[in-house]
Amino acid sequence: xxxxxxxxxxxxxxxxxxxxxxxxxxxxxxxxxxxxxxxxxxxxxxxxxxxxxxxxxxxxxxxxxxxxxxxxxxxxxxxxxxxxxxxxxxxxxxxxxxxxxxxxxxxxxxxxxxxxxxxxxxxxxxxxxxxxxxxxxxxxxxxxxxxxxxxxxxxxxxxxxxxxxxxxxxxxxxxxxxxxxxxxxxxxxxxxxxxxxxxxxxxxxxxxxxxxxxxxxxx
Numbered sequence: 001x002x003x004x005x006x007x008x009x010x011x012x013x014x015x016x017x018x019x020x021x022x023x024x025x026x027x028x029x030x031x032x033x034x035x036x037x038x039x040x041x042x043x044x045x046x047x048x049x050x051x052x053x054x055x056x057x058x059x060x061x062x063x064x065x066x067x068x069x070x071x072x073x074x075x076x077x078x079x080x081x082x083x084x085x086x087x088x089x090x091x092x093x094x095x096x097x098x099x100x101x102x103x104x105x106x107x108x109x110x111x112x113x114x115x116x117x118x119x120x121x122x123x124x125x126x127x128x129x130x131x132x133x134x135x136x137x138x139x140x141x142x143x144x145x146x147x148x149x150x151x152x153x154x155x156x157x158x159x160x161x162x163x164x165x166x167x168x169x170x171x172x173x174x175x176x177x178x179x180x181x182x183x184x185x186x187x188x189x190x191x192x193x194x195x196x197x198x199x200x201x202x203x204x205x206x207x208x209x210x211x212x213x214x215x216x217x218x219x
Contacts, residue, residue, distance in 0.1 A: 001027040001158065001189050002048060007057035009043055017043050019213030020057070027157070030181070030190040032200050034218075035210035041193040044210065045160050048191070049081050050074045062157055079107060082151030082188075086163040088143045090135040090150075096122065097131040100149050107154070121153045125179055141172030148179060152188075159183060161192040165199060173199060 002025035009018040017040035025031055033041050046052040047059050050066050059066040064077050091099050097118055104114045122128045125145040135143055144164060151159060161180065165173035177199055184190045194200060200207060207219040 001025055001029075001062060002191070003058075003060040004047075005058040005060075007047070007059060008055045009040070009047065009052070010055045016213050018047075018054075018210075018215070021213075021215050023208075023215055025189065025191065027189055028184070028187050030184045030203070030205040031192070032205055032207045033191065033193045033210065034195065034200070034207060037195075039210040040213070041210055042162050044215075045083075045162050045191065045193060048158075048160055049078060049083055079154060080157050082154065082156035082159040084144075084148050084151045084159065084161040084164045086166045088135070088147045090143060090146060092135055095132050095134055096127055096138070096146055096149075099135070099146055100153050103150050103153055117153050121149050124152070124182070125149045126175070139172075141168050141175060144168060144172070144176060145179070148176065152183060156188060158189045158191065161190065163193050163195070165194065165196060170198070174202075177202070 004021050004023040007018055007021045008016065010016050033044065035041050043052060047054060048061050050069060054067065062077065062080055064073065091102060094102060100118055100121060101114050104117065119128065122131060125148055127142060127145055127149065130138065130142065135146065138146065148164065165176050168176065173196065180190050180192065181203070206217070209216045209218050
C-alpha cells in the first residue's frame with residue numbers, strides 16, 4: 001500500500017530530514033507518526049501525495065511509483081487519496097455542502113452522484129444539520145470535520161492527516177479520532193501525524209517516530 005525504499009530527503013539548505021529510510025505500511029493499517037517539531041513528519045506525508053519529491057530512493061503508494069510521476073498520473077492517484085490539513089483549507093465563500101461538493105465537481109462527477117455522496121459523508125462527520133452554514137459560522141472542531149468530509153467524500157483508499165487535531169480541544173480531538181477509527185474499520189489506511197500522547201495512548205495502533213532522519217517503529 002505504502003512503501004519507502006532507501007528514501008533520503010534533503011532541504012535546499014542541506015538539512016537531511018529523512019536519511020535512507022525504509023518503510024512499509026500495509027492496506028488497512030492505522031499508523032500514528034510522531035516526532036518533535038521539524039523532525040520531518042509533514043515532509044514524509046507530503047512525499048506520499050506528491051507535494052514533495054525525494055532526493056533519492058523510491059516512494060510507492062497504492063502500487064504507483066511517485067518518482068518522476070507525470071502530472072496526469074499524479075492527479076489520478078490523488079483521487080484515491082484523502083488529505084486532511086491542520087489549517088482546514090476550506091472555501092470561505094462556499095457553504096458546508098458546497099465545500100464538499102466542490103471536490104467531486106472538480107473531478108467531473110455527475111450531479112446525481114455528488115448528491116448521493118453528500119448526505120452520508122456529512123452524516124459521518126456530524127455536519128448534516130449545518131449544510132447551509134459557511135465556514136466562518138462553524139467552530140474550529142466543525143471546520144476540521146468539514147475538512148475531513150472533503151477528504152473522504154471520494155472514498156479514498158489512503159487518508160493522510162497532518163496534525164488534524166493540532167488546533168482542537170480534547171473533546172473535538174476525540175471526535176475526529178472516532179471518525180478516523182470508523183473509516184479505518186471500513187478498510188481505509190490511515191496515516192496521521194500527532195504530538196498528542198493522550199490520543200495515541202487511547203488506541204493500540206502502530207506508532208512511528210521520526211528522529212534525526214530515521215523512522216522507528218515504537219509500537
